[in-house]
Amino acid sequence: MDNKLMLMIPGPTPVPEQVLLAMAKHPMGHRSSDFSAIMAEVTEGLKWLHQTQNDLLILTTSGTGAMEAGIINFLSPNDRVLVGCNGKFGDRWAEVAEAYGLQVEKITAEWGKPLDPAQFQEKLEADSEKTIKAVIVTHSETSTGVLNDLETINRHVKAHGALMMVDTVTSLGAYNVPVDTWGLDVVASGSQKGYMIPPGLGFVAISPKAWEAYKTAKLPKYYLDLGKYKKDAAKNTTPFTPPVNMFFALQAALRMMKAEGxxxxxxxxxxxxxxxxxxxxxxxxxxxxxxxxxxxxxxxxxxxxxxxxxxxxxxxxxxxxxxxxxxxxxxxxxxxxxxxxxxxxxxxxxxxxxxxxxxxxxxxxxxxxxxxxxxxxxxxxxxx
Ligand SMILES: Cc1ncc(COP(=O)(O)O)c(C=O)c1O
Missing domain, CATH: 3.90.1150.10 (Aspartate Aminotransferase, domain 1)
Known part of the structure; x- marks a missing residue:
């Protein structure tokens, strides 16, 4: 029998009927007050999900776009970054950082094994001149089914002072990621995962410390210049046309998530x-x-x-x-x-x-x- 597809893959994930029905409407103008009301509600819901008071920006990207935005907005060419590599996605962030001319140092572990926080500690403690500007880690490495020990790695990063940038694409909405309690600086994810909605939106949570770095960051950016999104988010709007029906979906999904707790x-x-x-x-x-x-x-x-x-x-x-x-x-x-x-x-x-x-x-x-x-x-x- 056809048409009873059951998705047991890590994304796109299954979408609830309420969410599908919420999307089945005419789009509305994205500069309308009705849209702004939805944007206000979903931004508040996303902050709840991320356990943060930081800025929470919504981008028209997949998870990779959200993560790339997180990397390019707060760094400058030649900045030294540590990247955790124990699977396809860790490797991807090293490639993105290299593509933008950053000095990448990889902390590796065999695929299937978690990253060793002590290796981050050693590198960070040896960096007395504070030349390491950011540490980039994939929390849940989807390619291997490994959850990295973000909490411990983050503790070492906090002791050093570099920015902590995290791919939470398959941990957010599934596992406790208390963004403010841990003090995570840049947290990126995508809609087709724990959010229970189709692919198409990327999310980034940004700390005040990252915004300080933004002021002097020199990597090139335009569509993914997060300063534009922050300015517009204050008015519950977006700099470019968003996929408005995806916002209907997000609104319905976040209401379900809040009801579940x-x-x-x-x-x-x-x-x-x-x-x-x-x-x-x-x-x-x-x-x-x-x-x-x-x-x-x-x-x-x-x-x-x-x-x-x-x-x-x-x-x-x-x-x-x-x-x-x-x-x-x-x-x-x-x-x-x-x-x-x-x-x-x-x-x-x-x-x-x-x-x-x-x-x-x-x-x-x-x-x-x-x-x-x-x-x-x-x-x-x-x-x-
Ligand atoms: C951990 C992780 N990071 C990043 C991505 C990339 O996301 P996207 O395909 O939405 O760009 C994925 C996708 O599966 C992922 O699982």
Whole structure:
């Protein structure tokens, strides 16, 4: 049967019906008072979600655009930056910084392993001249399913005084990121992830300290000059035409998130993560990331006796469940189960049972049928 697609990828994530219906309206003029009222409401909602009083700017970009904006507005050519690289997205921020002529020093870890905060500490403590201007880290590394220890890395950055710039593309709205308590300077994310709306908007939270740096930053910028967005946001408008129907979507999604509550959102993602991981263990499928560094958005599985791409193919063809594959050198080696945004306990139970059927079809018999579902159900019952 067609048209029952279930997205179990880390983005775009499933979109609730209220949100889809909210978008199905004529667009309104973006200079109208009606639009400004929506912008005021969603900006307040985004600040709530980010746990911040800092400026929260809304851009017409994907997550990469939001992150690039975060990097180019507060730095100058040749500035020295430390970039955490343990997956595709960390590598991307190093490439962006290099493209803009920054001096990039990478702190690396093997894909599948978390960054070591002590390596940041060592570099930062050795920098007595304060030549390191910013530290750039991907919180949840989607390509591998690893959650980096942002809180500890950030503590070292705070002790040094550099700007802390974070990709929270697959952690915001799934995991506790208390922007003001931690004092994060630049926090970037994108709409098609924990926000439960389609792709198209980027979000950046900016601290007063970053705005100080903005005054002397010399990298070129125009469309992504955040000063323009800040000035206009004060009047609840945007410098360029925004995708207004996406604002309708965002308004509906933020209302749903507020009704669920931050703590419940985080608890649900923790439960979905644990249920998925327990199910994979019960099925004898090796996990790519360790429990202590598990992303709240995605679980990567590195099967040793079945073909990851065959698993994805049967899941899609037979059950209309989309799983993500591996990226770069992990292509064909892993499959990734997304549990980010509008995902419920039922979705995990469904995906795990379809996965069991898929494994049996592939002749993989290292498990008792029902073991994965049973393990997931137990976690769901225990953590309810
Ligand atoms: C951690 C992370 N950073 C950045 C991006 C890039 O976002 P986009 O594809 O929206 O530009 C993604 C997308 O999956 C991501 O997962």
């Amino acid at each position: 931050l703590e419940n959102i985080f608890a649900r993602h923790a439960r979905l993560t644990q249920a998925t991981r327990s199910a994979m263990k019960a099925l004898g499928l090796p996990l790519f990331a360790a429990d202590e560094a598990a992303s709240p958005a995605i679980t990567a599985v590195i099967p040793d006796t079945v073909d990851a791409e065959k698993v994805r193919s049967i899941m899609k063809k037979q059950f209309d469940i989309a799983l993500a594959g591996g990226q770069d050198h992990l292509k064909g080696k892993i499959f990734r189960i997304g549990h980010l945004g509008f995902v419920s306990d039922r979705d995990i139970l469904t995906a795990v049972s379809a996965l069991e059927a898929t494994l049996l079809e592939l002749g993989y018999e290292r498990f008792t049928p029902g073991a994965g579902v049973n393990a997931a159900a137990k976690v769901i019952a225990d953590l309810q």
